[in-house]
Amino acid sequence: RSKSMVLGELSRLSRPCSPQDQEKPLKAGWLKRQRSIMKNWQLRWFVLRSEALYFYKDQDESKAQGCIPLQGSQVNEVSAHQDEPGRHLFEIVPGAGEKDRSNTGHESFLLMANSQSDMEEWVRAIRRAIWAPLVFGQHLQAIMSYESQCGPQRVVPVLVEMCASFIREQGLKEEGLFRAPGQTNHVRELQDVFDRGKIPVFDSTDVHTVASLLKLYIRELPEPIIPFSKYTQFLSCAQLLSKDKETAITELSKQVKSLPQVNYNLLKYICFLDEVQLQSIDNKMSVQNLATVFGPNILRPRVEDPVTMME
Structure with a gap:
């Protein structure tokens, strides 16, 4: 037996x-x-x-x-x-x-x-x-193609749309928005729901948790919003700003327009962060603070070392 x-x-x-x-x-x-x-x-x-x-x-x-x-x-x-x-x-x-x-x-x-x-x-x-395919850690083009087959056409992933909408409605004046951490366990639960192809409900969710979820999604993109191939060009634009602002802005505009469409759409969409800095008296999140939080996740080199991180 x-x-x-x-x-x-x-x-x-x-x-x-x-x-x-x-x-x-x-x-x-x-x-x-x-x-x-x-x-x-x-x-x-x-x-x-x-x-x-x-x-x-x-x-x-x-x-x-x-x-x-x-x-x-x-x-x-x-x-x-x-x-x-x-x-x-x-x-x-x-x-x-x-x-x-x-x-x-x-x-x-x-x-x-x-x-x-x-x-x-x-x-x-x-x-x-x-x-598979998941939302987190998935290439932007792949998730957009997947979502287009499962529902109405969107310009950005549904997660980004939901997070931005919730933050607009609930938390633009929340002090430390995008800087204060959310509830780690709840962030992980929401991440799992999205990765299972389902849509969670944010109704009673803390705004810092939703903000942390959005940051996590952007951070886990296999390739940042500004592709690795564009890193040097964008960094050069940033360095030129202090020397010749008009020329730098012209060049920056040219580089932004050259981005792949899905990357361009996402970069444009998360510029709702401008609405966040307009409330900086209350939320304490100035342009500089937001840049510190989001910059390394929007623009980063393929291989990071101390020199490139300082740049």
């Missing part, structure tokens, strides 16, 4: 284990998994691919011991038991279709990371594999 149960577990985990060698792993690293029969922990090398999370006895192994299917699944952070603090746990819950095929009921796959940050990275990466 024990042998058949163990074989059943291996069968459940091993069914789709045929990773495509040519596919680049999305993430890899050591995790502990809890075996469903013995409830003990087993250290394994995990490799995340688009269709499943594979695990190996050693990182040099070429044949996977088993894998956890991802299609239709959910991944959740799990609070450690009060008697066992310091455990960084998360679970993968099979989707309805997966549960029907494997007869595993509501049983989930429990995993343990080495640290809180490592656990959060794994959860994020797995969600990316399950829900």
Whole structure:
């Protein structure tokens, strides 16, 4: 009986284990998994691919011991038991279709990371594999193309539109707007909702949380609003402003108009920040303060070092 149960577990985990060698792993690293029969922990090398999370006895192994299917699944952070603090746990819950095929009921796959940050990275990466395309960390052109297929045509991502609208209505006079941090857990919850392709409700949300969400979205763009290829030209315009303002503004206008359309639209849209600085007597966010907050996320080089950061 024990042998058949163990074989059943291996069968459940091993069914789709045929990773495509040519596919680049999305993430890899050591995790502990809890075996469903013995409830003990087993250290394994995990490799995340688009269709499943594979695990190996050693990182040099070429044949996977088993894998956890991802299609239709959910991944959740799990609070450690009060008697066992310091455990960084998360679970993968099979989707309805997966549960029907494997007869595993509501049983989930429990995993343990080495640290809180490592656990959060794994959860994020797995969600990316399950829900792709995401909103956060997605190229601007890709998210605009995706959203255009799912609803009315927009000039900027729905997240940006919602955040700007909420801030306009609720928080233009809020002191420290865009500087004071929002509620970290709530920001992460809202991020997850958007990444699942759903639209959250901001009604009772703190304005600093919405502002932090908008900053996070802009910061996580794989390429900034001003593309890497334009970095030198825009920086030159900025340096020219102190020498020949008229020429610099002319050149800056030329560079702005040369941006890809989706980048131009987003840059133009977030210029609602002008409305923020008009209320700087109340919110204490002058042009200079806003530039300090947003500048590095709008314009940054492909490779950052101390020299380019100072520039």
